[in-house]
Amino acid sequence: MAKTKIAVLVSGRGSNLQALIDAAKDDDYPAEIVLVVSNKADAYGLERARVAGIATAVVDHRDYENREAFEEALDTVIRDHGTRIVCLAGFMRILTPWFTERWRDLLINIHPSLLPAFKGLHTHERALEAGVRIHGCSVHYVRPEMDDGPIIGQAAVPVLHGDTPDTLAQRVLEAEHKLYPQCVALACSGKARVAGERVRLQVREFGADLLMNPHD
Incomplete structure (x- = not known):
């Protein structure tokens, strides 16, 4: 099976990167991680990639x-590895419209809330302050606006008493x-x-939009 070459961008520990690395070990998984890029030389995600034998x-x-020069260099490195899809996994830089449009519908992000609720930072604190009963995470295609774009899937978790x-x-x-891979x-x-501006899924059992129960 031909696999899609992906690059993963990280800024920190890279736990979602590790989830992707583990998933990609399966011969039937349709993606191959060909590159892990960080804007920080000491990001632990780079070590995860090296252990897995992935280029960094x-x-x-x-x-x-400026941001434009940074993104041009980033784009060049990504393209030099034959990347077809870019995944953000804790990449703590806001990308300009130049980059997001250059990778339109090929740039994926995971955000720790059920979008469109709680865009931005401190999502868990804000969820508790708002008194919501259900919280979760979303995977979406990136658009120029922060934490915006067509949603591929979401996973809901309960907010428990005493959280x-x-x-x-x-x-x-x-x-x-579980959701990101x-x-x-x-x-x-x-x-x-x-x-x-909606994601249509060719997965019969999930319908038009993907809502996953992480406890299945």
């Missing part, structure tokens, strides 16, 4: 005079580790396609 690169944003931001974050992270597989196999 550091493109430090501080080495460039703190840390306990809720851990429960959501466990869901992320599934959604990346849908994108790489051509079963998730954007039509009219």
Whole structure:
């Protein structure tokens, strides 16, 4: 089976990267991670990639005079490895419209909330403050607006009595580790396609939009 070449961008520990690495070990998984890139040389995600025998690169944003120059260098490194789809996994840089449009419908992100709720940072604290009963995570195609774009899939987790931001974050992270590889597989196999700013899935059992129960 021909596999889609993907690059993963990280800035930190890379736990979602590890979930993708583990999934890609399966011969039937439709994606091959050909490159892991970080804007920080000390990101632990780079070590995860090295252990797995995956090529790595550091493109430090501080080495460039502006965001556009940084993204041009980033784009060049990604394309040099034959990348077809780019996955953000804790990449802590806001990308400009130039980059997001250059990779339109080929750039995927995971966000720790049920979008469109709680865009931005501190999602778990804000969910608790709002008193929601259900929280979770979303995987979506990236658009120029922050945490916006057609949603590939979501996983819901309950908000429990006595939850703190840390306990809720851990429960959501466990869901992320299951959801992200599934959604990346849908994108790489051509079963998730954007039509009219919605994702249409060629997966009969999930219907038009993917909602996963991480406890299945």
